[in-house]
Amino acid sequence: MNTKELINTVxxxxxxxxxxxxxxxxxxxxxxxxxxxxxPQTEEYRRAYREMIVTTPxxxxxxxxxxxxxETIHQSTRNGTPFIDILKQAGIxxxxxxxxxxxxxxxxxxxxxxxxxxxxxxxxxxxxxLGARFAKWRAVIAIGPHIPTDxxxxxxMHDLATYAAMCQRAGLVPIVEPEVLMDGPxxxxxxxxxxxxxxxxxxxxxxxxxxxxxAVILKPxxxxxxxxxxxxxxxxxxxxxxxxxxxxxxPAEVPGIVFLSGGQSPELATAHLNAMHVKYEDxxxxxxxxxxxxxxQKPALEIWKxxxxxxxxxxxxxxxxxxxxxxxxxxxxxxxxxKTA
Ligand code: 13P
Numbered sequence: 001m002n003t004k005e006l007i008n009t010v011x012x013x014x015x016x017x018x019x020x021x022x023x024x025x026x027x028x029x030x031x032x033x034x035x036x037x038x039x040p041q042t043e044e045y046r047r048a049y050r051e052m053i054v055t056t057p058x059x060x061x062x063x064x065x066x067x068x069x070x071e072t073i074h075q076s077t078r079n080g081t082p083f084i085d086i087l088k089q090a091g092i093x094x095x096x097x098x099x100x101x102x103x104x105x106x107x108x109x110x111x112x113x114x115x116x117x118x119x120x121x122x123x124x125x126x127x128x129x130l131g132a133r134f135a136k137w138r139a140v141i142a143i144g145p146h147i148p149t150d151x152x153x154x155x156x157m158h159d160l161a162t163y164a165a166m167c168q169r170a171g172l173v174p175i176v177e178p179e180v181l182m183d184g185p186x187x188x189x190x191x192x193x194x195x196x197x198x199x200x201x202x203x204x205x206x207x208x209x210x211x212x213x214x215a216v217i218l219k220p221x222x223x224x225x226x227x228x229x230x231x232x233x234x235x236x237x238x239x240x241x242x243x244x245x246x247x248x249x250x251p252a253e254v255p256g257i258v259f260l261s262g263g264q265s266p267e268l269a270t271a272h273l274n275a276m277h278v279k280y281e282d283x284x285x286x287x288x289x290x291x292x293x294x295x296x297q298k299p300a301l302e303i304w305k306x307x308x309x310x311x312x313x314x315x316x317x318x319x320x321x322x323x324x325x326x327x328x329x330x331x332x333x334x335x336x337x338x339k340t341a
Contacts, residue, residue, distance in 0.1 A: 001168055006215035009133045009173045012093055013217065014256040014287040017329040018064035020175075021322065022260070022293035023053055024097035024136060026069060039306035047075045052304055053297070054083050056315040060090035062326035067095040067136050067175070067291070073127065084131045095134040095175070096127045098163070102140055111152040112140050117162060124170035134173040136219065137163040141178060141198055143186045143226065148194060153201050161205035168215055175258070175291070177219035178202055182263050184226040188233050192223045192245050199249035213253045219291050220246070221262050222272055235268075239275035243283070252285035259288075261295030266321055267338060269295035270328045277331035290325045 031041035100116035139156035167174035223241040304314035
C-alpha cells in the first residue's frame with residue numbers, strides 16, 4: 001500500500017475551503033432527474049450534461065474533486081477531449097463511484113444492501129489506470145417502524161469496510177458513504193441515534209479490516225428530522241445535532257468529513273454547513289466540507305434543460321452554488337449571497 005500517495009490525495013481533496021462535486025448519478029438516477037425537467041433520457045444528453053458541468057469556467061476554484069460514474073469516466077467533450085483530462089487541467093481530482101447500486105436485503109423488508117464487491121479489485125485497478133485517485137461506495141440505511149435492523153447495519157458496514165480496504169490497496173482513497181435516509185416521519189433524535197450507531201459500527205469494521213483511517217474520507221448525512229416529520233428543526237439545531245453526533249462517533253485521525261445533501265434544498269444544505277463552521281470551527285478535529293450532488297447541480301440542471309443556448313448561464317449557476325458552499329466551509333456564507341449569481 002502506498003500510504004504517501006493516499007495521504008497526498010487526501011490533502012488535495014480537502015485543500016483550502018473547497019469541497020467535492022458528486023456527479024456520479026447512475027444512468028437510471030440521471031434519467032430520473034432529466035425526466036423531472038423534461039430532458040430526453042439518452043446517452044448523448046447525459047454526455048452533454050456532464051460536458052456542461054466539467055467545462056464550467058472557474059469550477060476548480062471551489063471544487064477539489066469530482067465523483068464520476070462509469071459511463072462518464074469514459075466520455076469526452078464534443079471535440080474529443082476526455083472528461084478526465086478536462087478535470088485534471090482544472091485542478092480537479094477525478095474520482096469514481098464503484099458500488100453497483102442497491103438490492104433488497106434478503107429477509108428484511110424495506111432494507112437494502114449494496115452490490116459491487118465481486119471483481120472490485122480489478123475494476124479499481126482499471127479506474128486507477130484511467131486516472132481516478134479516489135472512489136466512493138454508498139450504503140443506504142432507511143428508518144421505519146422496525147428498521148434499521150442490526151443485521152442491515154452490520155452487513156452494510158462490513159461491505160463498506162471491505163471496499164475501503166480494497167481501495168487503499170489499489171491506490172485509491174475510499175470515500176465511505178453510509179447514508180441514513182431522510183424519508184419518513186421520524187424526528188431529529190431518531191436520526192441522531194441511528195446515525196451514531198451506524199458510524200460506531202462502521203469504524204469498528206474499518207479497524208477490523210486494518211483500513212488506515214488517515215486515508216479514509218467519511219461521507220455522512222447531516223442529522224435532520226425526516227422529510228415528513230411534523231417538527232422540522234432550525235439551522236442551528238441541525239448544526240449542533242450533527243456536530244455532536246460526529247464528535248461522538250468519528251475518530252480524530254479521520255482527515256475529512258464531506259456531507260451528502262440527501263434531498264435538502266441547496267440553500268439549506270449550504271446554511272447547515274455554514275452554521276457548523278460558525279459555531280464549532282475550533283472544536284473540529286477533521287476537515288468538514290461538502291460532497292453534494294443535488295444541492296450543487298439542481299439549479300443548473302433546471303436552467304440547462306438540455307439546450308446549448310443555456311450552457312453558459314447554467315455553468316454560472318453551477319459555479320455560484322459551488323462557491324457558496326466554499327464560503328460555507330469558511331463560515332462566511334450569508335443568505336444575501338444567494339442573490340449574486
Ligand atoms: P446528494 O447530495 O444529492 O444527496 O448526493 C450525494 C451522493 O453522492 C449520493 O450518493
